[in-house]
Amino acid sequence: MKRPTNSLAAIASLAIMAQPVTAGMTALSAGGFLLVVAASDSAEAAPPRKRPGGGGARPSRPAGGGAHRPSGGGGRPAVRNNGRTNVNHGGNRNNISNNNVNVNVNHGGNHYDGGHHGHHDRWDDDWDDHWHPVATAAAVSLTAAAIGSIVRSVPPDCSTVIVNGISYSQCGNTWYQPQYAGSSVQYVVVNPPR
Amino acid sequence: MRSRIKCLCMPLALLAASTAHAQTTAPAADVVEPAALTAMDKMSAKLISLPAFALKADVTTEQVLDTGQKLQYGGTVDIRAHRPDAFKISAVSDIQHRDYYFGGGKFTILAPRLNYYASVPATGSIGQALDKLKTSYGIELPLADLFTWGTDQSLRMRIKSGYLIRPEKIDSRTCTHYAFRQEQVDWQIWIDDSDQLPCKLVITDTTDPSMPQYAAVLHWDLQAQPSAADLAFAPPADAHQIMLVDLAKGDKK
Numbered sequence: 001m002k003r004p005t006n007s008l009a010a011i012a013s014l015a016i017m018a019q020p021v022t023a024g025m026t027a028l029s030a031g032g033f034l035l036v037v038a039a040s041d042s043a044e045a046a047p048p049r050k051r052p053g054g055g056g057a058r059p060s061r062p063a064g065g066g067a068h069r070p071s072g073g074g075g076r077p078a079v080r081n082n083g084r085t086n087v088n089h090g091g092n093r094n095n096i097s098n099n100n101v102n103v104n105v106n107h108g109g110n111h112y113d114g115g116h117h118g119h120h121d122r123w124d125d126d127w128d129d130h131w132h133p134v135a136t137a138a139a140v141s142l143t144a145a146a147i148g149s150i151v152r153s154v155p156p157d158c159s160t161v162i163v164n165g166i167s168y169s170q171c172g173n174t175w176y177q178p179q180y181a182g183s184s185v186q187y188v189v190v191n192p193p194r
Numbered sequence: 195m196r197s198r199i200k201c202l203c204m205p206l207a208l209l210a211a212s213t214a215h216a217q218t219t220a221p222a223a224d225v226v227e228p229a230a231l232t233a234m235d236k237m238s239a240k241l242i243s244l245p246a247f248a249l250k251a252d253v254t255t256e257q258v259l260d261t262g263q264k265l266q267y268g269g270t271v272d273i274r275a276h277r278p279d280a281f282k283i284s285a286v287s288d289i290q291h292r293d294y295y296f297g298g299g300k301f302t303i304l305a306p307r308l309n310y311y312a313s314v315p316a317t318g319s320i321g322q323a324l325d326k327l328k329t330s331y332g333i334e335l336p337l338a339d340l341f342t343w344g345t346d347q348s349l350r351m352r353i354k355s356g357y358l359i360r361p362e363k364i365d366s367r368t369c370t371h372y373a374f375r376q377e378q379v380d381w382q383i384w385i386d387d388s389d390q391l392p393c394k395l396v397i398t399d400t401t402d403p404s405m406p407q408y409a410a411v412l413h414w415d416l417q418a419q420p421s422a423a424d425l426a427f428a429p430p431a432d433a434h435q436i437m438l439v440d441l442a443k444g445d446k447k
Contacts, residue, residue: 081258083399083406085336087374087381088349160434167310167434180312180438182332183292185305 145189163193230356238344240390248418256406280422295427302427312438352376369393
């Protein structure tokens with residue numbers, strides 16, 4: 001499926017384009033339309049960490065070509081499982097519950113709708129390294145992010161600032177402190193350190 | 195196909211028990227062939243006999259979407275290890291790159307594309323470090339089995355079914371194919387007939403109806419003898435150190 005690139009306007013066309021080419025159109029176009037409204041009218045209604053399925057601020061990657069990480073909004077289903085990469089280590093008892101632990105412990109009060117999504121955390125950061133989702137950037141720049149909330153990525157124009165030996169990512173008035181949760185990098189919204 | 199075999203085999207399971215070892219067909223459920231365990235034992239003994247080793251694996255991983263659809267990605271896993279207490283594992287794919295270092299009393303994770311790294315204290319053997327990474331930090335390293343086979347005696351107790359399939363060609367090697375089942379996972383392993391090292395591993399997650407698979411073809415470099423110093427972490431010049439959340443300490447926020 002071809003995706004438009006860049007700009008908020010492209011999101012609007014995303015919903016339109018999604019209609020003729022995607023199965024299950026009714027639900028998809030509805031979700032896409034909600035996305036447009038959220039991005040253009042009231043970005044605060046779309047918190048930066050709204051998860052797939054909610055038609056929120058995490059649509060499919062807008063980059064052209066390649067396989068986009070499935071997500072909500074544009075109609076891509078969310079990832080529920082990334083499989084496992086070893087037979088014994090941790091798998092037997094903890095593979096599933098670990099995900100729940102990850103989600104619950106690291107993202108208390110998050111927007112996830114289930115335990116399965118913990119797994120795809122680990123893919124997010126590097127995806128964002130290359131493909132910055134337009135709507136996330138919009139939401140971040142238009143919204144006063146709540147202190148303590150966690151996002152998977154920050155807009156591309158944020159700068160790394162070191163204060164008292166701690167690395168922050170500063171995006172306008174919003175400051176993030178990156179941290180690893182498992183193998184994923186996530187960003188916690190913090191008070192400005194100075 | 196699977197269900198047909200099961201239908202045929204299950205009623206005959208008792209009758210067939212004595213002949214279930216025939217290696218050309220799947221044996222009845224819950225049969226663990228001694229030959230399959232012996233092969234694993236030999237491979238494990240070979241693995242732990244290597245004081246240091248290096249290998250590069252070509253891997254594919256599968257994501258399952260909420261719809262049940264699967265997406266496959268390719269990548270590589272480079273493992274260099276020095277027993278008993280040092281490794282560097284580099285897991286690279288289009289969607290993620292992570293380098294993991296263990297040695298000198300600490301573990302470090304580095305995301306080269308993001309340029310963030312985190313270090314935590316980690317002592318003891320490689321196996322002990324792997325356990326701590328899992329329980330304290332929620333990190334599971336790819337192909338960690340290579341370190342635990344032979345050191346964790348509980349592993350063979352988990353196997354509920356295991357049998358030899360046949361010798362097969364993987365690249366230029368002749369490797370004997372075995373199939374195992376245990377809780378939550380079916381797995382297959384190909385073991386090199388000549389040196390007893392694993393040639394290939396396929397892991398099927400049976401907890402998900404879509405059964406995502408992870409496949410790794412291993413290319414061993416038996417000439418490489420990495421020292422602990424070779425595997426030490428040195429932060430890239432422009433990398434930033436951040437925290438690694440300790441799950442045991444609860445919500446970091």
